[in-house]
Amino acid sequence: MGRIGARYVVNRMLAALPVLAGVVVLTFVLVRLLPADPAAFFASGPAMGPEEIEALRRQLGLDRTIPEQLAIYVRGLLAGELGRSLVTGQPVAADLAARLPASLELTVAAFALAVAVAVPLGVLAAARPGSLLDHLVRLIAAAGVAMPPFVTGLVLIHLFYVLAGWAPDPTSRSDPYLPSSPPVTGFLTIDTALDGNWGQFRAVCGRLVLPAGTMALFALAPLVRMTRAAMLDVLTADFVRTARALGLSRARILLVYALRNALVPVVTTAGMVLSYMLGANVLVEKVFAWPGIGSYALDALVASDYAPVQGFVLTVAAIFVALNLGVDLLCAAADPRVGLE
Amino acid sequence: MSAAPLLEVRELSLAFRTRGGTVRALDRVSLTLGPGETLGIVGESGSGKSVLAYAVMGLQDRAGRLTGGAVLWRGRRIDRLGEAALRRLRGPEMAMIFQSPRAALNPIRRIGDQLADVLRAHRPLGRAAARAEAAAMLAQVRIPDPAARLAAYPFELSGGMCQRVMIALALACAPALLIADEPTTGLDVTTQAAIMDLLRGLARGRGMATILITHDLGLAAAHCDRIAVMHAGQLVETGPTAAVFAAPLHPYARALARSVPGPETTLATLETVPGSLPDLSAPDLPACRYAGRCPQAQPRCRTEAPPAVPGAAGQVARCWNPGP
Incomplete structure (x- = not known):
């Protein structure tokens, strides 16, 4: 794509820096507004008195003013350090790096599943408005909006694990009784496949189905609605009438003429849904005991462990920014009229 | 009659x-x-x-x-x-051409591809043959430099040119x-x-x-x-x-x-x-x-x-x- 210059990409990334800076400051301040005292929380041994707690507070730097603490944190950020987790005792960057693949694998699987179901459904519903399928699609869209993902997750666990017994227990990403494969990408599906470890591969896929399905149900509604609406809009366009008047096949009209022209709003929505899924991960990961960054951040939040929460928000914000750029690049690729300047 | x-x-x-x-x-x-x-x-x-x-x-x-x-x-x-x-x-x-020719053409598809779509919808033509035929159709509607115009998008052409393309599309299958x-x-x-x-x-x-x-x-x-x-x-x-x-x-x-x-x-x-x-x-x-x-x-x-x-x-x- 000659139109999409490297300069554009660089400019966009530079423009994202103020956003990320704002995110850093905002989360830093918000976390400290929480009505909890990390020093008291971690000094919960029986031998700990007020003096010990005060000493711990000094040691953690919590006795300084918030601007001072922020300055220290930002200095660390600039050196590439996200701080240390009080719960795990590890650097937050290392914790996040270790857990990010689990979150990404879950999100990507859920997103792929949602797109694979939503786009064909939306196209078919738009092709026959008012049909049974169209009504079904609208029902799915309404239900998806009405059900929060952690509720869907619990319902699915109850149905498929507790009652039917088809799903593996929702406590891990892989089968602990099968040999594991050496980590290459951190995506267990890919790592086990690379290793030819097909037994574990099946176990990993099986454990991915319910959480990914939960998140996919959540993502399905906006995607299917936008696909249907964009398709309905394009199908009334003059050039679709032209295509019919010239005897093009129905499949070609639907897929090449209508769907490709409906792609820009669908891709934009997909980008929003994907970024939103990264945030919504938090509760789904908790429900399925998924060792990702969402459950990590939630545990840290409950423990008043500031650094991991800040690191999580910053990571998700960076992914947001990258996704938005990716969406704009994809839209430009889908529509030659879209200029990138 | x-x-x-x-x-x-x-x-x-x-x-x-x-x-x-x-x-x-x-x-x-x-x-x-x-x-x-x-x-x-x-x-x-x-x-x-x-x-x-x-x-x-x-x-x-x-x-x-x-x-x-x-x-x-x-x-x-x-x-x-x-x-x-x-x-x-x-x-x-039978074929039809319309008013507002620019809107009547697919905005994000090259006109050569749109012509090939029509030709191949009705005749068993290969890609290269459809392309050659598409260029010939553009020449028939007197579009200058037809082979180069096959790669153009409708928004790159004037309204009159778009109507010529539309005529070429309509007449493609005689x-x-x-x-x-x-x-x-x-x-x-x-x-x-x-x-x-x-x-x-x-x-x-x-x-x-x-x-x-x-x-x-x-x-x-x-x-x-x-x-x-x-x-x-x-x-x-x-x-x-x-x-x-x-x-x-x-x-x-x-x-x-x-x-x-x-x-x-x-x-x-x-x-x-x-x-x-x-x-x-x-x-x-x-x-x-x-x-x-x-x-x-x-x-x-x-x-x-x-x-x-x-x-x-x-x-x-x-x-x-x-x-x-």
């Missing part, structure tokens, strides 16, 4: 079901068209010209239903055909009938003339019949063998172009002919057709839908369908009280 008709429309009626009631957009419209003939359908906006054209090609939108009559193509009924059978007619037998729906509306005057000359030249060269839908009576007079005048979904007069314009029988055709501005016409002397189209969703439409606007209307114009009255020069009007 000596040859068997290519297209015959028999007493065709069409209604749109809308929230505001049933709009009876076509009322027992009949016409025939021979091979190679050029028919102009004229009338003011909303008279049903385009609806008739879409109905012939089976392209009416979902709300539209044929409520009577028939469409015959080469003597065979096509108004009840399914989408698959109609698809085989569209392109190789149809026997081309329906041109206001093909020059929105183009500047010199481009209009060039497009009309191109259409006429191509139609003559191929022996292709043409239906020209327009509200520009001058355009219709200059390019058509025969004229059909429509008003409010009814066909009120048909006949040879000269007869319909020089000696119109139907009061509406006469009013239309008078409303064509000449060189001496000023705004003060310009005549218009008085009144406006009746509401086609009204339950009590008069039998002749011009009755409400007609200076010589009689009571039976409202109650009885007017007869077909032949004129001296071959024109036929549907009127109880045709003028000289």
